[in-house]
Amino acid sequence: MFADYSMPELMSIFAMQGFAGLSLFSIFVLMALGLAIIFGQMGVINMAHGEFMILGAYTTYLTAQVFESVMPGLYGGYFFVAMILAFVVTFALGALVEWLMIRHLYHRPLDTLLATWGLSLILQQTYRSVFGAREVGVSLPDWMMGSIAVTDLVEIPINGLFVMVLSLLIAFAVYLLMFRSGWGRQVRAVVQNRPMAEAVGIDSGRVDRVTFALGCGIAGVAGSAFTMIGSTGPTSGQLYIVDTFLVVVFGGAQSLLGTIASAFTISQAQSTMEFFLSGSMAKVLTLLFVVGILMLRPQGLFALKVRR
């Protein structure tokens, strides 16, 4: 299959596909970060995670609409406002969901999975009722349009680059929060030994609520970034949920770096194969590969060997 292309062409194909893979990588990272916190730290499976992301996307869409009609002059900066709003909205919903639902189910992980699936159906239908079944998109501000020409064959779109940088920044922030802050220490203490953490005065209920809400908030920011590279529909979130779970599990649920590495591997594998095979076969092969590895190494790629 390589024979039809000349060497420089082949190189630029790999570069372009590699970059297309990087946008997929950004989505995976952003979605997986929230999941990795909720699943990796709390052991809770949140099947509605994709819907939280989409909530962030719709929030961004609404903010863009408001900027466009009320203050078109400031449109270039709407995204930063939208991102904060998206975080706040999804964080609040996450806290509410934790309080109403999740906290009753901590010892029943399989049931959480079913309950959050129910939540995802409700959210999807709500989006459909409010925003309609059609996908909506935002118009990018001027500074995000266009692309940087690296060579005359390779061009990198600015919006994709922006989202990628953004996702890495968020990943870094999450890392600081979880592993370098006092609050992160509390979360990890609760995860490792709940009764002991409570005994030293940590309000474990509050830690749970904030952790869950934070995971959802990050999903909201992910949704905000998602509007830069794709359009939003009521079921867009569901498209990525299985892939993202595989990313998290593949990376080893507790390891942040593992999550990022696995997001990179999976997205690159998929987008490179997509050029040579049909899109569906590329996806089938990628998923099969991941499932196969997980069967051989169920603890994920980057898990520590621990004494049980």
Add this chain to the structure above:
Amino acid sequence: MKANLFFEWLKSREGIYYLLLALLLVVVFPLALDSFRLNMVGKYLTYAFAALGLVLCWGRSGILSLGQGIFFGLGGYCMAMFLKLEASSPENTAIQSTPGIPDFMDWNQLTALPWFWEPFHSFSFTLIAVLAVPALLAFIIAVAMFKRRVGGVYFAIITQAIAAILTILIIGQQGFTGGVNGITDLRTLMGWDIRTDEAKTLLYFVCVGMLFVCLIVGAWVMRSKLGRILLAMRDQEDRVRFSGYDVASFKIFVFCLAAMFAGIGGAMFTLQVGFMSPSFVGIVPSIEMVILCAVGGRNSLLGAIYGALIVNAAKTFFSESFPELWLYGLGVLFIAVVLAFPDGLAGLYRRYVMPLESKLPAMLRRSASTAPTLPVEEAK
């Protein structure tokens, strides 16, 4: 001796529940419903096969599979391939550029039947495949996972991913599978037209018969020592392992059995509905099969059947009349069944109806002629 035991059992409380269900499915529904609605009930019952498997696998053994649609679909596709080949005789397909192969293959420029379609010319092979193909895939998945002690949410996610993979594969390979439309336009089974009302009524009874076979097999497994081991394994896996059992082999067994049940359900679906498509294979139908089981009561085989009937009937009703409400309803159902009544209808029945029941004179119970009210009572 054996026959006596059987009649004794029929007179027991459990026996009466089975009789009531049989009465409802064999007498009441066929008399009360027209053939269109009866066919629909038949379709609901095909999901009950998968739900029965989930009772054994999830309720009894704690293994949540989010991939029962895989096995339902495989069983259904096996049957559909046989029927499609019969419908694609060279006479029927004379206008195609390659007569004698299914129409969608011709549209996709295939000029010969793929090798894996060949054996489906044989009906006996097809019947075996309906059981064996799901069981084989289940076996491979189960050996890979359970021998390495993967369980719980990991198992759930991986089965879900496999369901996603299979759907994408079926849709992507439309020349071999009929793609997103599935395998449609099925006509006859060994020359017998399955599209007529009479045929559909007969198939309904076949479906009920098969369902009872699975129900009895399931009940037998639950009552055997194996059933108690499964329960023990769910609660204290290590204790069972250190009592000298190879835990993985029991999990493999129950997962394969559940897959076979789902496969039979899928084959009955194809026969009664007349087509099979990837929309019955993927993530969404698979997780809906779990909710059928959960609504009925995850530990109750009979509950699974009522759950399948009630949830599907509600789905039909709502999507006909208030399509927007259905997803809300289903969502609430998922949450409620987990938070408020984890033992489902069977649990509610045990708590509220059974105490009443024992107050009734024994006579009334034995002459159980008011049978069909049972599921309605449960629903409340």
Add this chain to the structure above:
Amino acid sequence: MSPSKQDFILAVEGLTVSFDGFKAVNDLSLYLEPKEIRVIIGPNGAGKTTVLDLICGKTKATEGSIKFQGKELTKMSEHGIVRAGVGRKFQNPSIYEDLTVFENLEVSYPAGRSVIGALAFKRDAEVIKAVEEVAETIFLTEMLHQEAALLSHGQKQWLEIGMLLIQKPDLLMLDEPVAGMSVAERKKTAELLRVITENHTVLVIEHDMQFVGDIADRVTVMHQGKVLSEGSIDHVKQDPKVIEVYLGH
């Protein structure tokens, strides 16, 4: 001084396990004679439970050998080890709460252990007799048809011991059998253990020194994954090394 190798029912030699470099058990050797009651004591984190885990196959050894009646256990599967005659009781009572006491014992009865065997298993007179006998030994005859969830903590511990007894193991390993028991229950448990050792070898982990004194033939003191001292209870109590790390606190 000690009997020849053939006479040991269990011979552990050079046993080492390391978790990411941390050696929880380090070059440990241990020999048990038939029908002996051996108690392992030692401070928290000494590796006592890990030793039991290693013997019953729950944890795989990094190095060393475990010979049980001439069979090498380190290469066998968990259920294989049980079938070879090693029974293990866990620290927290692990019984099947949703089953009755009878069913708990029946599930542990060593027949019908394969999938087919379990499907074909019949509750015949022999099984019922075995269950009733064990129930009497563990003081639960009255409770036979109650759900196990209704038992008291002490009764649950006995039930788990009963679940081991019905397997007729040659070696019984008990992890803190009297933890959380009342004084009366402790007495009864000591009595139970004495009955059991008439025809079993028993390896016990225990903290309660009174109880240890009551039951032990020999005591092994572990510290940081190694054997610190071994002998009669009086011998180890006077061993200065033991006093320093353990009893002296």
